[in-house]
Amino acid sequence: AQxxxxxxxxxxxxxxxxxxxxxxxxxxxxPSLFWYVQHPNKGLQLxxxxxxxxxxxxxxxxFEAEFKKSxxxxxxxxxxxxxxxxxxxxxxxxxxxxxxxxxxxxxxxIVHP
Amino acid sequence: xxxxxxxxxxxxxxxGQDVALRCDPISGHVSxxxxxxxxxxxxxxLTYFQNEAQLDKSGLPSDRFFAERPEGSVSTLKIQRTQxxxxxxxxxxxxxxxxxxxxxxxxxxxTRLTVV
Numbered sequence: 493a494q495x496x497x498x499x500x501x502x503x504x505x506x507x508x509x510x511x512x513x514x515x516x517x518x519x520x521x522x523p524s525l526f527w528y529v530q531h532p533n534k535g536l537q538l539x540x541x542x543x544x545x546x547x548x549x550x551x552x553x554x555f556e557a558e559f560k561k562s563x564x565x566x567x568x569x570x571x572x573x574x575x576x577x578x579x580x581x582x583x584x585x586x587x588x589x590x591x592x593x594x595x596x597x598x599x600x601x602i603v604h605p
Numbered sequence: 606x607x608x609x610x611x612x613x614x615x616x617x618x619x620x621g622q623d624v625a626l627r628c629d630p631i632s633g634h635v636s637x638x639x640x641x642x643x644x645x646x647x648x649x650x651l652t653y654f655q656n657e658a659q660l661d662k663s664g665l666p667s668d669r670f671f672a673e674r675p676e677g678s679v680s681t682l683k684i685q686r687t688q689x690x691x692x693x694x695x696x697x698x699x700x701x702x703x704x705x706x707x708x709x710x711x712x713x714x715x716t717r718l719t720v721v
Contacts, residue, residue, distance in 0.1 A: 536712040
């Protein structure tokens, strides 16, 4: 069984300040973990993925995430928010192989000027 | 094609009407997934195919929902006798193997279904 919990439904930051979107997972096996972003009326775009290689994963647009097995966490961070980062972010877990990706409920990132 | 293609992008159906939503996955991808995304929610799993075999349909909300992938490529999600609660965005995703390693799921733009 697998599940993912996104701890915040909304996160509000000022432009230029750091971003932290939290995600905890539950999985019976070593999981693959992903962050996707969804802008309004747009498709889901992969930001980054962890598949048992380096625990610190760098993605697009300056985002990165760290896999912490001891904490079962995969939090998404960015040093400096940009207005264009405002979107819905989804943490996703799978078991690898012929998996079924399981989504968190999403975190809405709001960026103030 | 280069990505997952879904059609139509928008569909308005009268309550009780049947609808068919199409998904063209990335060429060569063996896995295909359907999700339902209600307004303000995360995508919820509906069903999963590996090639033409439907391996999991546990997420289909009722027997009005039916999916098929007869030749292991294009898939169709059919909803019979649509109801207002079926209004949502329906997302299709595909994944495959790249040098022996499974890729992430690639998503289409979705079909926004509105039942009136």
